[in-house]
Structures are given as structure tokens and as C-alpha cells.
Amino acid sequence: MSELYITRTLPDKVLRAAEAHFNVTLRAQTTPLKKGEMRAALVLYDVVIPTLGDMFAADVFEGMEDARCRLLANFGVGYNHIDVAAARAAGIAVTNTPGAVTDATADIALMLMLMSARRAAEGERLVRAGKWTGWHPTQMLGLHLGGKTCGIVGMGRIGQAIARRAHFGLGMDVIYHNRSAKSLDMPARQVGSLEELLGAADCVVLAVPGGSETRHLIGAKELSAMRPHAHLINIARGDVIEEAALIAALESGKIGGAGLDVYEKEPQVPEALRKLQNVTLLPHLGTAALDVREEMGLMAVENAIAHIQGRALINPV
Structure with missing residues (x-):
């Protein structure tokens, strides 16, 4: 099975869907990833599901052209925390979760x-x-x-x-x-x-x-x-x-x-x-409903599955 890294806890329904297709590593903390953690994730996993606050800036992708990770399946519609151009230059695709939110x-x-x-x-x-x-x-x-x-x-x-x-x-x-x-x-x-x-x-x-x-x-x-x-x-x-x-x-x-x-x-x-x-x-409640977060997570997982199966990504950015 391919290796999937999820940077924050997601609803159980999403985790079960991910575990049916991947060896899942779930990070326990609810705080954003640090630069070293982001670079390590790109080296160790086939797909990473990051989210808001995980600042994948250009320097995170330096020297990552041969890294294991080829997809950041972002949990969320907004992806301004990811330098998409730098990711693309390193050969790493990015997806998001439009519609669900x-x-x-x-x-x-x-x-x-x-x-x-x-x-x-x-x-x-x-x-x-x-x-x-x-x-x-x-x-x-x-x-x-x-x-x-x-x-x-x-x-x-x-x-x-x-x-x-x-x-x-x-x-x-x-x-x-x-x-x-x-x-x-x-x-x-x-x-x-x-x-x-x-x-x-x-x-x-x-x-x-x-x-x-x-x-x-x-x-x-x-x-x-x-x-x-x-x-x-x-x-x-x-x-x-x-x-x-x-x-x-x-x-x-x-x-x-x-x-x-x-x-x-x-x-x-x-x-x-x-x-x-x-x-x-308000404390960033925009999508804070269980069914919405489940839909977002399942969309991110579906993008990850499409990637490992060699199909076209569902929501490329």
C-alpha cells in the first residue's frame, strides 16, 4: 500500500476511507506543521493531506525534485498556504476541495x-x-x-x-x-x-x-x-x-x-x-459542520486515490 500522511485529525469517516486504500500516518497535534516536518513528510510519504496553516512555502520544496511525495491533497478550498508554482516545479501536484465548503x-x-x-x-x-x-x-x-x-x-x-x-x-x-x-x-x-x-x-x-x-x-x-x-x-x-x-x-x-x-x-x-x-x-467556523468536514476529507482522499491509481486528479489547482 502507498503511504499517506494526514497533518491534522480528521473525522472518523474520512480516516476509514483513507485506511481502505493507504497505510495512514495521522499526526496527533492540531497545530500547523513546522518546516522540518513538511520537508520530512515530502521525503517519507507518497501523498500528504495538509490543511490551513501548513505553510508549504517555496523553500520547503527546495531539493525535493526526487522526493517520494508527488501530491499535496489539500484539505480545504483555499490553498494560499501552498506555493503551487514551487510545488509544480518540484514535480508535486496540488489539489483542493471546492464545492464542499x-x-x-x-x-x-x-x-x-x-x-x-x-x-x-x-x-x-x-x-x-x-x-x-x-x-x-x-x-x-x-x-x-x-x-x-x-x-x-x-x-x-x-x-x-x-x-x-x-x-x-x-x-x-x-x-x-x-x-x-x-x-x-x-x-x-x-x-x-x-x-x-x-x-x-x-x-x-x-x-x-x-x-x-x-x-x-x-x-x-x-x-x-x-x-x-x-x-x-x-x-x-x-x-x-x-x-x-x-x-x-x-x-x-x-x-x-x-x-x-x-x-x-x-x-x-x-x-x-x-x-x-x-x-x-468567530473562531474560523466557516466549514465547521461534521457533514461538511466529512465531505471535504473524502474529496481530499478521492484525489489521493486517483493519484495512486494513475487517474486524472479530480480537483487539480
């Missing part, structure tokens, strides 16, 4: 939109602290999203799933900014620039891929273009937002609020961000 991630975006706009996390903290004094007509007034404009940055699978929920579920008008035109099955209008979207939306949702092209896509300039009551939602990658600029905008009230599932230096969340009342903070 779409609806679950879109659900988290919708939840953050509602939590931020309606001040849900702030309200829960108030109740838990025993400081709620009862209902009154002007208590914790938030932003009603029905009839408002949702601006989506990045109109791929996840962006489109968010748009459907925002329009058909909440009754929002949808505008979007994307590098290319999209043929959509819902009412949505493409705008010409990011600045135009930021200036028109009541709720801005970031759904772009991670990587150098989108790092700090949203900084002080972009935040200043947003409407003062608008909310910023990020379910993409943490470094799409310049975190220090976001903190400044929230502290000064330049925007109405924010909802974050990802962070620039995850899992570190700045104390200044944690202290703010007008931001909802």
Missing part, C-alpha cells in the same frame, strides 16, 4: 451579516454579564438588512451562494465586484470598481481567494470609502483586510461594524479588536 461558508457569512447589523454578539454579552435592564424602544438599535444593498467582493461559488441568501432570504439588493463578468441565476449588478461598491453598499462581504493579489485589499483608503453605517464581513482570508486599519475605523466609528471569521495572523486576535463592541468575532 460553498454553502457552509455562505451560511457563516449570512450569520455574521445579521449578527453584526443587529448587534447580536453585543446583546448576548450584555445578557451574560447580567447587565440587561429590560426592553425599551431605543435599546440597542441596529441596522435592518431588508431592502438594503449587499456588496459582494468576489463572485465565485461562495460569493454567489451569499448573494442568493442575501437577495432571496433577506430581500437585499445585490451588487458585486469581480475580475470578470458572471452569468448569474439571480438579480445582481456588477459594478466597475471596488470603490464604487464600497460607497454604495450597506453591508460589504469579502469572498475573494487569499494570496498576494488580495492581501490588504481592504485598508484605510477602502474603509474610508464605506458608508458610516455600513458593516464589513470577512469570510475569505484574514490578510485580505489590513487589521490595524480596520481597528482604527471601528474605534473612530468610520463604519458601523464588522463581522470576522478569519484574522490576519490567525489564531492571534489583537487585544484592541477583542475589546471593541462593534465587531463580531
Whole structure:
């Protein structure tokens, strides 16, 4: 049997599927791999299933042209933690798990939109602290999203799933900014620039891929273009937002609020961000549902099986 290395514990259903086709080595830790561990894995195993945080940078692949591993079957749709060009140069293919994460991630975006706009996390903290004094007509007034404009940055699978929920579920008008035109099955209008979207939306949702092209896509300039009551939602990658600029905008009230599932230096969340009342903070829950994680894992395993059987990879990147 071929040797498979899995860098984090995965659901039992996924492990059983992997063990039916491979000699599986499962790493017990839940922390990202260190450089030495990554290089050792490339030498010792036929296939590696890495995930978010396992930083397979270019230097990890140096001298690995003859390494045993020929496939990184990434667990997750995002693969900006892998230098795909460097892997390819070393003769190592990379796959991911698109589709499996779409609806679950879109659900988290919708939840953050509602939590931020309606001040849900702030309200829960108030109740838990025993400081709620009862209902009154002007208590914790938030932003009603029905009839408002949702601006989506990045109109791929996840962006489109968010748009459907925002329009058909909440009754929002949808505008979007994307590098290319999209043929959509819902009412949505493409705008010409990011600045135009930021200036028109009541709720801005970031759904772009991670990587150098989108790092700090949203900084002080972009935040200043947003409407003062608008909310910023990020379910993409943490470094799409310049975190220090976001903190400044929230502290000064330049925007109405924010909802974050990802962070620039995850899992570190700045104390200044944690202290703010007008931001909802989640611990990267985007795909955190058992059936979703099972589907992701099984997709990664299927890519690994296709590789060892000499078939075309299912989800090459």
C-alpha cells in the first residue's frame, strides 16, 4: 500500500476511507506543521493531506525534485498556504476541495451579516454579564438588512451562494465586484470598481481567494470609502483586510461594524479588536459542520486515490 500522511485529525469517516486504500500516518497535534516536518513528510510519504496553516512555502520544496511525495491533497478550498508554482516545479501536484465548503461558508457569512447589523454578539454579552435592564424602544438599535444593498467582493461559488441568501432570504439588493463578468441565476449588478461598491453598499462581504493579489485589499483608503453605517464581513482570508486599519475605523466609528471569521495572523486576535463592541468575532467556523468536514476529507482522499491509481486528479489547482 502507498503511504499517506494526514497533518491534522480528521473525522472518523474520512480516516476509514483513507485506511481502505493507504497505510495512514495521522499526526496527533492540531497545530500547523513546522518546516522540518513538511520537508520530512515530502521525503517519507507518497501523498500528504495538509490543511490551513501548513505553510508549504517555496523553500520547503527546495531539493525535493526526487522526493517520494508527488501530491499535496489539500484539505480545504483555499490553498494560499501552498506555493503551487514551487510545488509544480518540484514535480508535486496540488489539489483542493471546492464545492464542499460553498454553502457552509455562505451560511457563516449570512450569520455574521445579521449578527453584526443587529448587534447580536453585543446583546448576548450584555445578557451574560447580567447587565440587561429590560426592553425599551431605543435599546440597542441596529441596522435592518431588508431592502438594503449587499456588496459582494468576489463572485465565485461562495460569493454567489451569499448573494442568493442575501437577495432571496433577506430581500437585499445585490451588487458585486469581480475580475470578470458572471452569468448569474439571480438579480445582481456588477459594478466597475471596488470603490464604487464600497460607497454604495450597506453591508460589504469579502469572498475573494487569499494570496498576494488580495492581501490588504481592504485598508484605510477602502474603509474610508464605506458608508458610516455600513458593516464589513470577512469570510475569505484574514490578510485580505489590513487589521490595524480596520481597528482604527471601528474605534473612530468610520463604519458601523464588522463581522470576522478569519484574522490576519490567525489564531492571534489583537487585544484592541477583542475589546471593541462593534465587531463580531468567530473562531474560523466557516466549514465547521461534521457533514461538511466529512465531505471535504473524502474529496481530499478521492484525489489521493486517483493519484495512486494513475487517474486524472479530480480537483487539480
